[in-house]
Amino acid sequence: MIWRDEHGRRLDDYPQPSVAVDVALLTLDQDGRLAVVVHARPGAHEHGRPALPGTFLRVDRRETLREAALRALRDKVNVTGREPRQLAVFDDPDRDPRGRVLSVAHVDLVPPDRITGTTGVLAPVGPLPHPLAYDHERVVAAAIDHVRAAYRRLPDPAGLAGAEFTLLELQQVHEAVLGEPLQKDTFRRHTAPDLVETGRVRAGTVGKPARTFRRR
């Protein structure tokens, strides 16, 4: 069955764009600060500026955008992503000199232990050290907005603190993501209703042992 539109034309009688995905893969660096994974082998047309991991959507494999985002993370920076989420479509006709390329920007936030084997480079967010390729700075900005909004709503939705954690550990993760210090009693009261106690404590250090929690 060949479908035709109201002008009698088939789908591929119109020129089609290329569709790419780009992923702002965020994590915490060794200093506990929010960082983004970039890779330093961009196309020659990008003058060596580091780029976010990205790839083209493989229509011939019936791939979804989510699958393409996960594949980009695996192939470009050797990270198994977790849950890439769409941010926006960047569609400036001139954004890519190779032709008309729409980019579906994604964000993913993963614990640092998933980053260990990466072939990418951790760049702390904030004032980025070097300009990124394409419009990727805007992608990173949107990604940060997204994860900060999520962390204001719920305790550690991405599980950066691991499965079991003390409230201090959880607070430090939130401070890293939000980029601002938090007050411990306010933080405790705000997050406790969404946590369940494990019944265990984290001993071995000086001071009163802290109870550990899991996310609900």
Place this chain on the structure above:
Amino acid sequence: MIWRDEHGRRLDDYPQPSVAVDVALLTLDQDGRLAVVVHARPGAHEHGRPALPGTFLRVDRRETLREAALRALRDKVNVTGREPRQLAVFDDPDRDPRGRVLSVAHVDLVPPDRITGTTGVLAPVGPLPHPLAYDHERVVAAAIDHVRAAYRRLPDPAGLAGAEFTLLELQQVHEAVLGEPLQKDTFRRHTAPDLVETGRVRAGTVGKPARTFRRR
């Protein structure tokens, strides 16, 4: 200059998808309820189910997604849109029987007087009378979430109440969008800081004349 990727292939050596835009065009119907504009001439593959106005992105015209959304509104339902905003990309490989079609869903919210000459049909949102084509019910749901969030933040961001309005008129617009009754004194105190008085009043009816306001 012909750019090639790391496998030595050009952009169009890979199959490309078609990219469509679909617009959930919301407005208020004559009863002051939130409604969506649909058109009843969908493709034969949609078994006559009404669809949101949509069209394919015309890459050959260097069109942006925003421009395609505005063109869809003009050509399909004869409405001049205002400010279509991206919601999400729907990318299920089977969502369209004609082939691989990505749909970039948009939302726009316009005053009722822009709808007067439409060739579309106003369908009140909520339990929709008939199922919509494709995955357009999900688009409408996302669109409603979007406009309700916007109306909870600011007074009438889409200008449904016109340029000059009384607080009662503004409240009725908000009640229509949010789908719930509001309290007049709370509403007044919440919105007044974001409004400027015109100095004029709306007289002619019974009762104390109401001052009129403009959005800042």
Place this chain on the structure above:
DNA sequence: TCAATAGTGTCTCTGAGACATTATCTG
């Protein structure tokens, strides 16, 4: 004067935020 609508004073309740105190561990 009455009915109708506009506008405001004020009370209560809730939750955020901050300070200070108590509790419980190690050395």
Place this chain on the structure above:
DNA sequence: CAGATAATGTCTCAGAGACACTATTGA
């Protein structure tokens, strides 16, 4: 016991929400 960290009692303040009262018009 001293020092360190965990956990909580409690005070204050701001804002949402609701009720009731006052103000101003047309009929």
